Amino acid sequence: MARHLQITIDAADPETLGTFWAEVLGYRQMDPPGGHATWNEALAAMGVPEERWNDANAIVDPDGEGPRIFLQRVPEEKAGKNRLHIDVRAAPGLEGEPRMAALEQESERLVVLGAKRLERFEPAPPLGAGWIVMTDPEGNEFCLD
Numbered sequence: 383m384a385r386h387l388q389i390t391i392d393a394a395d396p397e398t399l400g401t402f403w404a405e406v407l408g409y410r411q412m413d414p415p416g417g418h419a420t421w422n423e424a425l426a427a428m429g430v431p432e433e434r435w436n437d438a439n440a441i442v443d444p445d446g447e448g449p450r451i452f453l454q455r456v457p458e459e460k461a462g463k464n465r466l467h468i469d470v471r472a473a474p475g476l477e478g479e480p481r482m483a484a485l486e487q488e489s490e491r492l493v494v495l496g497a498k499r500l501e502r503f504e505p506a507p508p509l510g511a512g513w514i515v516m517t518d519p520e521g522n523e524f525c526l527d
Contacts, residue, residue: 386449386450387449388449388450388451388452389449389450389451389452389468390451390452390453390454391403391451391452391453391454391522392453392454392456392460393439393453393454393455393456393520394455394456394459394520395436395455395520396436396437396438396439396453396454396455397436397439398519399439399453399518399519399520400439400440400441400451400453402495402496402497402518402519403441403451403453403518404441405495406470406492406495406497406518407441407443407448407451407470408443408444409441409442409443409444409448409451410441410442410444411439411440411441411442412440412441412442412450421435422435436455437454437455438452438453438454438455439452439453440452440453441453460520460521460522463523464522464523467522467523467524467525468524468525469513469524469525469526469527470488470524470525470526470527471527472484472485472488472526472527473485473488473526473527477505477511478505481505481511481512482502482504482505482512485502485512485513485514485526485527486514488526489514489516489526492516492526496518496519497516497517497518497519498516498517499514499515499516500515500516500517500523501514501515502514502515503515511527513525513526513527514526
């Protein structure tokens, strides 16, 4: 039986963090239900109070291949290192300096979007290809791989 994967991210601001991850991954905002033009219109029609409109957000792969990413508002701040993290495959098939140059270029793009760069790990043959550790705007660690 085939399973569908969804990644859920706890967030202080699901809309802003969803916009960040959509830009990183080339995703888009999930369409609102019931033929509504916007999510705010749909939420208003459902009777959701305006102060709850940013309780959740979902982004999807426009090609329908990648997992849906659901962002949910939580009251507590992030505490400690992630036990599970996202690897953004920014240089598949590349090795050595061409790989690291591609990762550096993507790192610069993501910093402009609000990411922070933490550390670069150099390639260590035979198996270590090198990667860059970053955080999203709310401090969740992820790797450029």
